[in-house]
Amino acid sequence: xxxxxxxxIVQFPLQILLNANPEWSSHAVAVVSEDxxxxxxxxxxxxxxxxxxxxxxxxxxxxxxxxxxQADVVxxxxxxxxxxxxxxxxxxxxxxxxECSFDPGxxxxxxRGLESLYRSVEQWVGAxxxxxxxxxxxxxxxxxxxxxxxxxxxxxxxRLFRSxxxxxxxxxxxxxxxxxxxxxxxxxxxxxxITTVAEFCALPRESxxxxxxxxxDTVYRFAxxxxxxxxxxxxxxxxxxxxxxxxxxxxxxxxxxxxxxSLLLDVLSQTVAAGLYLQQLCIELTFEDQTLQRExxxxxxxxxxxxxxxxxxxxxxxxxxxxxxxxxxxxxxEAAAAPVSQNELFSAVVKRDPAAAAGAFARLRxxxxxxxxxxxxxxxxxxxxxxxxxxxxxxxxxxxxxxxVNQQGLQLVRRIYDSASxxxxxxxxxxxxxxxxxxxxxxxxxxxxxxxxAYHGKRIVWLYYDSETDLWMxxxxxx
Amino acid sequence: xxxxxxxxxxxxxxxQEAQAGAPNWCLAELSGRLCELLAxxxxxxxxxxxxxxxxLIADAQRCAEPVAWxxxxxxxxxxxxxxxxxVDLQALTILRVADAQDAAxxxxxxxxxxCFGLLVIDLSAVxxxxxxxxxxRLKGLVRTHQATVLFLCNAAESDRSALxxxxxxxxxxxxxxxxxxxxxxxxxxxxxKRRGTPWRWTETCNGPPGMS
Numbered sequence: 001x002x003x004x005x006x007x008x009i010v011q012f013p014l015q016i017l018l019n020a021n022p023e024w025s026s027h028a029v030a031v032v033s034e035d036x037x038x039x040x041x042x043x044x045x046x047x048x049x050x051x052x053x054x055x056x057x058x059x060x061x062x063x064x065x066x067x068x069x070q071a072d073v074v075x076x077x078x079x080x081x082x083x084x085x086x087x088x089x090x091x092x093x094x095x096x097x098x099e100c101s102f103d104p105g106x107x108x109x110x111x112r113g114l115e116s117l118y119r120s121v122e123q124w125v126g127a128x129x130x131x132x133x134x135x136x137x138x139x140x141x142x143x144x145x146x147x148x149x150x151x152x153x154x155x156x157x158x159r160l161f162r163s164x165x166x167x168x169x170x171x172x173x174x175x176x177x178x179x180x181x182x183x184x185x186x187x188x189x190x191x192x193x194i195t196t197v198a199e200f201c202a203l204p205r206e207s208x209x210x211x212x213x214x215x216x217d218t219v220y221r222f223a224x225x226x227x228x229x230x231x232x233x234x235x236x237x238x239x240x241x242x243x244x245x246x247x248x249x250x251x252x253x254x255x256x257x258x259x260x261x262s263l264l265l266d267v268l269s270q271t272v273a274a275g276l277y278l279q280q281l282c283i284e285l286t287f288e289d290q291t292l293q294r295e296x297x298x299x300x301x302x303x304x305x306x307x308x309x310x311x312x313x314x315x316x317x318x319x320x321x322x323x324x325x326x327x328x329x330x331x332x333x334e335a336a337a338a339p340v341s342q343n344e345l346f347s348a349v350v351k352r353d354p355a356a357a358a359g360a361f362a363r364l365r366x367x368x369x370x371x372x373x374x375x376x377x378x379x380x381x382x383x384x385x386x387x388x389x390x391x392x393x394x395x396x397x398x399x400x401x402x403x404x405v406n407q408q409g410l411q412l413v414r415r416i417y418d419s420a421s422x423x424x425x426x427x428x429x430x431x432x433x434x435x436x437x438x439x440x441x442x443x444x445x446x447x448x449x450x451x452x453x454a455y456h457g458k459r460i461v462w463l464y465y466d467s468e469t470d471l472w473m474x475x476x477x478x479x
Numbered sequence: 480x481x482x483x484x485x486x487x488x489x490x491x492x493x494x495q496e497a498q499a500g501a502p503n504w505c506l507a508e509l510s511g512r513l514c515e516l517l518a519x520x521x522x523x524x525x526x527x528x529x530x531x532x533x534x535l536i537a538d539a540q541r542c543a544e545p546v547a548w549x550x551x552x553x554x555x556x557x558x559x560x561x562x563x564x565x566v567d568l569q570a571l572t573i574l575r576v577a578d579a580q581d582a583a584x585x586x587x588x589x590x591x592x593x594c595f596g597l598l599v600i601d602l603s604a605v606x607x608x609x610x611x612x613x614x615x616r617l618k619g620l621v622r623t624h625q626a627t628v629l630f631l632c633n634a635a636e637s638d639r640s641a642l643x644x645x646x647x648x649x650x651x652x653x654x655x656x657x658x659x660x661x662x663x664x665x666x667x668x669x670x671x672k673r674r675g676t677p678w679r680w681t682e683t684c685n686g687p688p689g690m691s
Contacts, residue, residue: 352545352594357572360592364585368576372585376558376568388558390573396594399540399570410684411564411691412654412662413529414557433690453690458525460690476554478654478687479518479529 003111003121005143006150007090007128012105012137013074014043016082019136021070030071032059040183041071056183079104089135093128101296102218103180106151111143121160129158148223152178152197172198179219185212197223214294240276240333242266249288249325256326257317261310263331268304276335277302281309283316286328295320302336357396382438383449384416384475412478414462420473423463429454435465453478502678504531504666506539506597509627512673513618514648515641516666517634518603524653527664528631529556530564530684531652532599534664535629537565544596547572547589551582552604560687583609583617586628590620601631607641614645640670647672657683660691 009015013031018024028048032039037060044053051066062069083099090097090109100106109128111121118124125141132139142153143160149167153159155178161167174197176189188211194200201224209217242263250256260283271278279302283295297312361373374390381387432453440446447468454461460478465471502508518526533556536546548556548571555573562568572595574585582600589595607630621628632641640649649670655663666680685691 352543352596354545354594356592357545357589357594360588360594363588364574367588368574368581368585372574372576374573374575376571376573378558378562378568384557390575393572396545396572397570398545399543399567410530410534410664410682411560412527412664412684412687413533413560413564414687415529415554416557417554419553433686436689451689453687460525462687476557477526478690479526 003143003145004147004150005094005109005111005125005141006147006154007107007109007132007139007141008103008151008154009086009105009132009137009139011043011045012082013079014045015105015137016074016078017072018045020078021072024070028053028066028069030059030062030069031074032071033073035059035071035073039071039073056187085135086132086137089131090128093124093131100151102215102222103151106154108147108150125158125160151222155179172196172201176200179223181216181219185216188212214292218294240267240270240278240335241330242270242333243328243330245328246326249327251325253317253320256320256329257314259329260313260317260331263329264309264313265306267331267333268306268309271304271333271335277304278309278333279336280334281313282332282334283313284328284330284332285320285326286330288324288327291324293320352398354396354398358394361394361396383440384438384451385420412460414476415479416462416476417474420464420475423472423474426472429456429461429463431455432460438464451475502668502671502674502680504534504680504682506535506542506544506627509535509629509648511622511625512627512647513614513621513642513645514627514629515646515650516629516631517639517641517649517651518631519634519651519653525655526603527652527654528601528603529560530654530664531666532556532601532629532631533561533564533566534682535627536561536571536597536599539597539627540565540567540570542596545570545572545594546597546599547574547595549574549576549582549585549589549598549600551576551578551600551602554604557687578605579608580613583613586617587613587620590617590624590626590628593624595624596626598626598628599631600628602641603631603633607632609642611643611645614642618645618647646670654684660686662686 014029017031018029026047028051029045030041030048030053031043033042037058039059041053041055041057041059041062044055048066048069053062053066053069059071062071083104086107087097087099090107094109094111094114096110098108100108111124114124115121118127121143125143128141129139140154140158142150142158144150144153144167145161145164146167149161149171152171152174153161153167156174161170176194176197176199177186179197179200181189189200194203200220205220208220244259244263246259250259268278279298281297283297285293287293295316297309297316299308299312303309364372371392373393375393376388377391378388379386432455434452435450438449438451440448447466450465450467452463452465454463461474462476462478463472463474466473516528516531518524518528539546550573558568576582576585579602582602586598586600589598617628620626630642630646634641640646648668650666650668652664652666655665657663662684664682664684668678671678
């Protein structure tokens, strides 16, 4: 059973700011969008709220309300750095950590099968909270049955849902203010009288993007769409990007697909070069009316199989409704190192079936004669030409792992002729090594042979002198 | 368009995987390719065809890939030397045929079975006459079955090919004396369609028993 747990760091940017400036902890503190009078207040602590500073206020107005206000900008680099730190910490407590793409400081964790380590889910939650407190973050954790349900739960308190029905009921009745909307969107929703998640989800899908913007649309889709994609680990991640600006706006879907396909190939080649696997692909389309559309694709498992990505891409593009031409395309990919099992799945190792070779051997014997397929069997003999025999082979044998290999390394290999031929002349040969005297079978009145290596130019030949026939014979060469 | 893209992407990926590391004389580098290993027939060079092929066979067997040696010559490698280089002779299939055409036919049959990861075709003692159509068929089969076919051939010059443009990998194998009993095995790659640029691989080795 899937048990995603959502860990939400409360007011993440504010906590980053307070961790960086611990002396501000007793003061009124706010995070601002920019360090200018027109900057917007994004987060406030309790002291600031009590002093009258509110989210959405201009920085200059907030300073008027609370002159002692301490405020600063928390840049995306700092946020990402802290996210990476949190992810590495969380991986000590769960096999999968997935970062929330639209709400920094929120993570989904895999809570399955950890009872034997922590006795109970509650203890696991406690250990996680302690670990996060150790690096200076106060967080809420909700163990549920879906991403959205656990997310909505974690936004208000640390809790544990006992059933998916309980989770669904709770999520539907949760306040819409728990969702990560900008102050402006929150205000508009309030004006429309939308106070709960259920009411928000009941809004017509088509109007969300136009009325509230792309970010709200992302949250809406997160809330209403089925949660079927398994949790995907997010560390270590690498960002890969490929962008193109067509010569003319693209209105045709086929052309658009072709353009994205070429960007995808570029991104895939980057992942291969980096030894990574694609985990998520974000397609950014900029239209002629300057609107920006983001489509995020995620396969069931990180992959660099182009066929998998192209299939997903085609399905998504077919659903795309565009009123104007596309001016700019960008592919932002998240890639991660694949687990060992993933490498094995796409391993180049092919299964060889020795039984299939028997049929090929039979056809070869029929075509070239019965002795065509053979194997070597070594013999305990002195004379080199008798140290092996070739025997017919019927069935292929798979190679065994050799443990008795020559420890001295590679050795030059000799070629041996089927029958030694008489050396026409020895005047151009230079001796290299020898003689190595090999006795024949004395009981068959065989003579001795004196084996030599000699250089012929730079080539090394292998020859012997037959004492009985008084002839120099060419046995082979060293190659 | 999509299917074309998939094929392109796959070839791109396999090529890039091969390019990811430094070039190496190993089965992974040559997988799915027709390869030609040349020995210069001039006496100024010492051929190392058999040693280079043996190194590759041992590597293939370490990867549990069955290997076949197709020989179109009245000479064979000296089996004890292969054994001392780590080759499992029990698992080495040997085919003895009359000429290059027969060798190509035998290779075709073995590749179709899909059982072999490496075929070494020794044409060093015969006329290397294989038509482009046959080579194209072999090329398709090695791709399909992720196998490697290594032709051992003789050539008059280092840049001359015995098999023409169908091979995607061409190299010259030679040995050089370093010191008494010690040699350097040099593989000089003049054509590598995956990497695009020539490269060289060197390994030190001992002489045969009696020379080392």
